[in-house]
Every structure is written in C-alpha cells, then in structure tokens.
Amino acid sequence: MRVTLLGTGDTTGTPTVGCDCATCEGARDRGVERSRFSVHIENERTGESLLVDCSPDFRHQFLTQDVSLPDAALVTHIHFDHLDGLGNAYRVFDHLPVHAADVVDPVTDESVADTVRRKYDYLDRVSVHEQTPHDTFRVCGLDVQFVPVDHPPLLCYGVVVTDPETGAKCSITGDTSYDIPEESRAALADPDLLLADAIVPASSAEHHPQGGAHYDESGVPRTFGTKHMTREGALALASELGADRTRLVHLAHYYPAEEAFAEPLAVDGEQYDLYPSAAEERT
Template sequence: MRVTLLGTGDTTGTPTVGCDCDTCSLARERGISRTRFSVHVENERTGESLLVDVSPDFRTQMLRQGVSLPDAAIVTHIHFDHLDGLGNVYRTIDDLAVYAANETDPETGESVAETVERRYDYLARRLEIHHETPGEPFRAAGFDVTLVPVSHPPLLCYGLRIEEPPVDGDGDPAVLAITGDTSYDIPQASREALSDADLLLADAIVPASSCVHHPIGGNHHDENGVPHTFGTKHMTREGALQLAEELNADRIRLVHVAHFYPADEAFEEPLAVDGERYDL
C-alpha cells in the first residue's frame, strides 16, 4: 500500500488566498503547500488506486504528484472541500466507483451517498455510486474499507479504516486509518475500529492555544485543562496526538491543518505537508 498525501490543508489551504500572515508568508518563501484535503492510496498488488475525498484542488494535486487516476473514490462527508472536486471527473475519468455512507443525516434529510448522486446527477454515466453501511467493511480498489462514524457537527461524517486483504505468508496486512473531520469526541466503537494502524492521518486543525480565538473556545479538556477540540468540529493538535497514543498508531501525521498555527510551529513534526508518501 502506497499512501500519498495530496492535500493536507483545511478549507482555505495554506497559503490562504489574500492572506499575508507570518505562516502563509513563510509557506510561500519555502514553497510549501497545504491544499484542500485528499489522499491517494495505491494498491500495488492489483494496480488499482483509491482516492479519499475529492478536493477542489484535484487537478493541481494529481498533476503535481504524478499519481494514477483513481479507480474508486470515497466521500467522507459533504463539505465542499472534501467533495467539490468530483466535477473533475468530467472528460477526465470515464468510469469511477464512488463509495459513501447510506445513513440518513437529520441535518440534510439524505445520506452522503444520496447527496453525491443529487449534486452530480449530470455525471450519472461516469459515476457509479455505492451506498455503504457505516461499520460494515466493503471492497474498493482491492482494499477492505470501513466507514467509521466520528463527530463533526452538525453533519454526519466518517473516518476510514483501509487495509489490504490478508495473503498467506505475507504477515499482517497494512492498515491506514483516517479520522476524517472530527472533534475529539469519537465514539468508543469507532476508536476501536481506528486502532493499531500502521499510519494514522488525524485531523488537527490548530494548536490548543488557538482555542482562545474561537467564539466558543475549546472543548474536551484534559486533566490539565488543555482543549482537545477547537470549538465543536475539529481536533486540536494536542487532541490528535492524544488520540494517536490511545489508538496505538505506529506512525502519526497531522492533517487538515489551518494557517492559524504560529509560523514557528506550522511546519514542525508531525504536521504533514502536501506530497508526503508512505509505503505500508
């Protein structure tokens, strides 16, 4: 399994358009980019590839990293920075299997899969939408994939467990876990599903110190009063690191990173940047 981090930024990316903060300025000086979130997972056994979330920066990401066009894609939730690149399928990909949850969201009255079908009905001849039940594994691009419910109010959102099917004599199969956009308040059953991964990609939008700038501050504080959630929707860096420890992840990369990190912290380990690759 070869994992390429196509996009490691939040909804505005870093550098952010029109922003001259110290972090965005430093990113420009160093030629560092964090585009909107997306991950490419290559199945070296079958020659297929899987795209996790379809970023609005799809074209730039695919050309820059030189990865293969996906055979399948997964949409974790319906926020534009994880979905709106799907229009790039037009005249680019003739046949794409798209997997999404079949659970009806009380906020929208439809499931993620139904929203994808409705928004991209003009691509009906190119997209094959698969309605999947959260918590039940399915096969995509030769991988065993499970949609894992997380906490990203007010919408339903899902993390992922992606693993290679076991092959006799090959030892333990490689496992990639992705938290998806989430607060620290991940259900226990979902924590178990995300545990013991070779690589964990965890939402860590800002450092805990930035919670003072959020209108409602931080949530899910530890015993020292450090918030593990920024507002209600995303984990802080400290929350993501604590989660990685609890989940026994072999390796951790922090993603969905905003430009609100102080410049002297914004590109320190284990914060990811676009283009990183991992062979699991």
C-alpha cells in the first residue's frame, strides 16, 4: 500500500495567498508547499487507488504529483477544503464512486453522503455510496472504516485503511480535537502510518479566542480552540495509539518559522510504502 500526501495544509494552505510572514516566505524559499488536505492511497496489488478528501487544490495536486487518478474517493466531512475539489470530476472521470458517512448531522439535517449528493447532483459521473461509521467496507481491494472524531459543530470522521492481504494499516484522524471517542481510538490504534491533524503548536492557543482545551498534566493544551489538535496533542495521541510512524498534517502557516519545517511536520509530496509494522519512506 503506497500513501502519498497530496495536501498537508489547512484551509488556507502554506504559503497562504497574500501572506509574507516568515513561515510562508520559508516555504517559498524551500520550494515546498502545504496545499489543502488530501491523501492518495494506492493498492499496488490491484493497481487501483483511493482518494481521501477532495481538495480544492485537486487539479494542482494531480498535475504536480506522480500519482494516478483515483478509482474511488472518500469524504470525511463537508468543509470546503475537504469537499469542494469534487467538482474536478467533471470531464476527468468516466465514473467516480464517492463514499461518505450516512449519519444525519443535527446541524445540517443531512448526512455527509446527503450533502455530497445534493451539492454535486449535476455530476452524473459521480455516484455517492453511504457507509455506516465503524462498519468495514471494501473499496479498491482495501478495507476501509469511517470513525467518528470531534470537530464541532459538524460531524466529522477519521479514516482507517487496511490492506487485507498484507495487514498494512494507515490511520487518518481527520479534522479533530483531542477528544476522539474511545471506540474510534481503538479502531485507529496500531497503524503503520498515522496522519494526525496538528494545526498549530500548543503555544498558539493563547491567541485563540477560546484558548485551548484537553490540557495534559503539565498544562499544555492538546486542542487548539475546540476543533483541531495542537502539535503536542497529535503527538500524545500518536503515542497512545502506538503508531509506528507519524506525520503531522492539516498544518497552518501560524507555526513559527523556526518550527514550521521540523520533524514530524509533513509537506506535500511525501510518499510512503506501508508494510506490516513498518512505514518505509520513498521520497
């Protein structure tokens, strides 16, 4: 199973349009980018591939990264930076199955699957397939689960992808605070590769109107505001889950420049070949 990080940034990406902060300048100087979030997972046994979230940067990502167009897609939640790239399916795919959770969100009165179906009803090449959280379904020869996480006010899901033949496992937290339900933590546990939302360092919580949450024993916030994990929260979760390797994603340009490109913060284009209990970096 080959995992390519197509987009490792938050809703504005890094560099952010119109921004000349030291972190955005540092990204330009290094020639690296963190576009809006998306992950490409290839099943090398079958030659099929799966796209996790449809970034608005879809076109740019597939023109700049050496990966195939996906045979199917997953949508974790309905925020535009994870969904609105689906419009790129127009004239690109003969058919694209899109899988999304079937639970009705009390905020929207729709499930994620319902919203995808409604917003993209003009795309006759897209078919929406409803999936029940925690149930395993097979797509592209891989076993997939949506697992509920915590990203108020909307319902949001992490993703677990396992190769049923090799046992290789990739866990993706999705957009979430540290307050991930125990059943979901159990599903995410023991991955060969963990992709964890870590929007900012914990020090940034002092600048958020709601501060931080889910403090550790030293008083360090593991959640920034209410919706996303801090770097420290994501690393604590990785330790708890027993991740073999962790890459931090959904990163904002608010990381101080001297910290913004340090390990284990990811940048676009990283690629990993996964085997049981090991994640080997390709590029």
